[in-house]
Amino acid sequence: MSQKAQAQTVLRLSNITKRFGALTANDDVSFDLKRGEVIALLGENGAGKTTLMNIIFGQYTADTGAVEVFGQELPPGNPHAALDAGVGMVHQHFTLAGNLTVWENIVLGSQRLRSLRLDSKAAKAKIAGLAKRFHLVVDPEAKVGRLTVGERQRVEILKALYREARILILDEPTAVLTPQESDALFATLREAVGQGLSVVFISHKLHEVMAIADRTLVLRHGKLVAERAIGDTSREELAALMVGGKVSPPKIDAMPAGPALMRLTGVSTKGEGRAPGLQTVNLTLHAGQITGLAGVSGNGQKALSDLISGLVQPSAGGFEIAGAEVADWSPRRALSRGIGRIPEDRHHTGTIADFDLTENAVLETYAKDFARHGWMNWADAKARAESLIATYDVRCPGPDTRIRLLSGGNMQKLILGRVLETAPRIILANQPVRGLDIGAVNYVHGRLAEAREKGAAVLLISEDLDEIMTLSDVIHVISEGRLSPGFVRGTMRAEDLGQWMAGAGFAEAAHAS
Amino acid sequence: MDFFDILTSAAFWAAAIRIASPLIFATLGELICERAGVLNLGIEGIMVAGAFAGWIAVYMGLPLWGGVAVAFLTGMGFGLLHGTLSVPFGLSQHVVGIGLTLLATSLTFYTYRVVLPEVSSPPKIEAFQPFEIPLLSDIPLLGPALFSQTPLTYAAFIMAALVAFVLYRTPLGLAVRAAGESPSAVAAQGLSVTAIRMGAVIVGSGFMAVGGAFLTLSAFDSFFFDMVNGRGWICIALVVFGAWKPGKAVLGAILFAAFDALQIRLQQTTIGAVVPYQLFLMMPYLLSILALVLMSRRAEVPAALMVPFNKGER
Numbered sequence: 001m002s003q004k005a006q007a008q009t010v011l012r013l014s015n016i017t018k019r020f021g022a023l024t025a026n027d028d029v030s031f032d033l034k035r036g037e038v039i040a041l042l043g044e045n046g047a048g049k050t051t052l053m054n055i056i057f058g059q060y061t062a063d064t065g066a067v068e069v070f071g072q073e074l075p076p077g078n079p080h081a082a083l084d085a086g087v088g089m090v091h092q093h094f095t096l097a098g099n100l101t102v103w104e105n106i107v108l109g110s111q112r113l114r115s116l117r118l119d120s121k122a123a124k125a126k127i128a129g130l131a132k133r134f135h136l137v138v139d140p141e142a143k144v145g146r147l148t149v150g151e152r153q154r155v156e157i158l159k160a161l162y163r164e165a166r167i168l169i170l171d172e173p174t175a176v177l178t179p180q181e182s183d184a185l186f187a188t189l190r191e192a193v194g195q196g197l198s199v200v201f202i203s204h205k206l207h208e209v210m211a212i213a214d215r216t217l218v219l220r221h222g223k224l225v226a227e228r229a230i231g232d233t234s235r236e237e238l239a240a241l242m243v244g245g246k247v248s249p250p251k252i253d254a255m256p257a258g259p260a261l262m263r264l265t266g267v268s269t270k271g272e273g274r275a276p277g278l279q280t281v282n283l284t285l286h287a288g289q290i291t292g293l294a295g296v297s298g299n300g301q302k303a304l305s306d307l308i309s310g311l312v313q314p315s316a317g318g319f320e321i322a323g324a325e326v327a328d329w330s331p332r333r334a335l336s337r338g339i340g341r342i343p344e345d346r347h348h349t350g351t352i353a354d355f356d357l358t359e360n361a362v363l364e365t366y367a368k369d370f371a372r373h374g375w376m377n378w379a380d381a382k383a384r385a386e387s388l389i390a391t392y393d394v395r396c397p398g399p400d401t402r403i404r405l406l407s408g409g410n411m412q413k414l415i416l417g418r419v420l421e422t423a424p425r426i427i428l429a430n431q432p433v434r435g436l437d438i439g440a441v442n443y444v445h446g447r448l449a450e451a452r453e454k455g456a457a458v459l460l461i462s463e464d465l466d467e468i469m470t471l472s473d474v475i476h477v478i479s480e481g482r483l484s485p486g487f488v489r490g491t492m493r494a495e496d497l498g499q500w501m502a503g504a505g506f507a508e509a510a511h512a513s
Numbered sequence: 514m515d516f517f518d519i520l521t522s523a524a525f526w527a528a529a530i531r532i533a534s535p536l537i538f539a540t541l542g543e544l545i546c547e548r549a550g551v552l553n554l555g556i557e558g559i560m561v562a563g564a565f566a567g568w569i570a571v572y573m574g575l576p577l578w579g580g581v582a583v584a585f586l587t588g589m590g591f592g593l594l595h596g597t598l599s600v601p602f603g604l605s606q607h608v609v610g611i612g613l614t615l616l617a618t619s620l621t622f623y624t625y626r627v628v629l630p631e632v633s634s635p636p637k638i639e640a641f642q643p644f645e646i647p648l649l650s651d652i653p654l655l656g657p658a659l660f661s662q663t664p665l666t667y668a669a670f671i672m673a674a675l676v677a678f679v680l681y682r683t684p685l686g687l688a689v690r691a692a693g694e695s696p697s698a699v700a701a702q703g704l705s706v707t708a709i710r711m712g713a714v715i716v717g718s719g720f721m722a723v724g725g726a727f728l729t730l731s732a733f734d735s736f737f738f739d740m741v742n743g744r745g746w747i748c749i750a751l752v753v754f755g756a757w758k759p760g761k762a763v764l765g766a767i768l769f770a771a772f773d774a775l776q777i778r779l780q781q782t783t784i785g786a787v788v789p790y791q792l793f794l795m796m797p798y799l800l801s802i803l804a805l806v807l808m809s810r811r812a813e814v815p816a817a818l819m820v821p822f823n824k825g826e827r
Contacts, residue, residue, distance in 0.1 A: 058703075059700075059701075078703070079700070079701065079702075079703040080703030080704075081703075082703075083702070083703050089701070091697075091701065093697075095695060095697045095698040095700070095701040096695060096698055097690070097691045097694030097695035097698050097816070098694060098695070098816055099690075099694045099813050099815065099816060100687075100690060100691060100694055104687055104690075104691075105691075105698065107684075107687065108687055108688065108691050108698065108699065108702050108704075109684075109688065109699070109702025109703060109704050110684075110702070111684040112684065113684050113685045113688060113704075114685070115683070115684055116683060117682065117683065118681075118682050118683050118684050118686070118687060
């Protein structure tokens, strides 16, 4: 790393300040980026990371301060100038046109609009060269809409490289990737950095930062609060710097399992397209226990969570709630039987984006608790929203805000509050902390642990083994719609669970029974 | 004359191509707008205005091609209005479009009365005459059908090829298509979504007006109220039928025109004597709906069609 200290400075930010109304998104931020260096920009949601990057890329104009690229000051608010200067940005939400092919997306904007000919041959040759050099395999003739998320991200990176980017800004690139795809991304980045590219990497996943970055900068409330070489820091220190205090994950104390609240015996469901259904699954959820469901996504998690939410019926097997056989299953019946649901996709299933917080807060209970003779009682509904906002620390301008304007963490807190306020007996938490920052993660986990202590049965579905192993009293692994036996806390190592996740063990288990 | 004779007669296909021409112009115009992400429901009114503007310009003494140019400019003017309201101001494209159709239609009738206060029947002009392309027009069946048309019909087909070329073979066309698919992708490459969409709406509206002018300068030789008669709405359906592709849209226009030409001829056959003529009039529309249902199920709608783009909003 020592020669990097003398390397050329490729990007310099000096005293950047940006305000949105009363909110100061960036407060006097300065840093340098060297050639061939990877900087990780850490911070909680809303710390101002994305705003800062959008200023570099010219999508926002800073109130004060300057951005220099290779010693030249960039004109503010001009993405074109940033691109020409060699800054490429991969946005968190991809900026790709789904109906266009890969090469069309990459070439877009790189040739003068007045020129009479789109030179597709030369373009494709250049793309093929780049793809080979950086191991970014993707079919240039494929329509982007048909690609997987990981492939789309490769297209975004190719797009930046095609425009001769020397500085690559990646805004939470792994938020939507599977672990395997993330590994492939990191391999590509290492390759690119080895060839002289410089990278700014925005993330709040600490293990990734430790794995890929040379140096990390921590933003909190818009201010640069710390700068650490990766060799001189630890995950714990970075986590504390991000939230501005010590981070303590919730404590799960052993407690005896209560009565069985839900019991599936030999339940099967129909698959949906390529997603498998459940195959003779046995699962019991006990009061006062968190049951963790580990597995690679797409192995039947959706089938199980749809079944419990009331969206699908079992096609075979026995399904009991609190000892009573379930018949005529539906989402409304699931609610009335005391099942609280934290859906996997908080943006599409969990909330209605253009409804305000009040409306979203009563989505599940409006007919029962907030209406009389068919008329909505909006005063009560609003009072409920306000109490959720206060109790669950939802940071927002007020109950009249459209929920799409909230950060993921705050949206999730509202959903969590909506579920917990109904004092559910069984809580289905499907990927409850995906994409949330550490503060919000601990908050959600703490609340789930609290519900467990009060005697609820929690089913926690997650792809994150750390999360599963920290919280769960019993762990099941799901693979191709089959469920492993339950493993009690402390009896399983991560490697063993990984074996089950890969599908090993099921055959012997079937044989033994 | 029976069914088979109709389908093999050059006169029938010549009529189909003639009827298709104005539809081709206007469909291309609508297609350009929609490819950039703007639904232009002003089409019906813009066609009326174009029909009148081209005709009155020629009546006032301009040459025929001058009339076409005046129609094109008139269309571009209405396009500028539509674009300004729907693109930078981001107003509802439905409301802007329908409002523009009403405005353009009424403004046309008003202007007609102001310019020609005393006439009872509209004056005639010297319209485009068929021009037989040497050699090609001698080919049996195809020659009289395709190559003995008026110059404006040839222009329609040339324009279709040109629009296809620009959309698929130039950087500008790529930018237009991307603006209708993902404006944020366009903005992220440092291009102006507003400029691209405005340009597309203005040029597209010009095409629609030329489609209208075809009626007064080539198909007929005068201007009547109700002469556009819903052709604009047909073109909106043709864009869907053509799956937003110029080539397929032209085929759709010819297909619709062929049904139209067929129903006129069927009315004169022996079946026409027993079946009420309204059923024949209905035929092209009915068959268009059927074709639309069958053809457009798998069409890929521009993803950002009717979605206004505001820089910086999440």
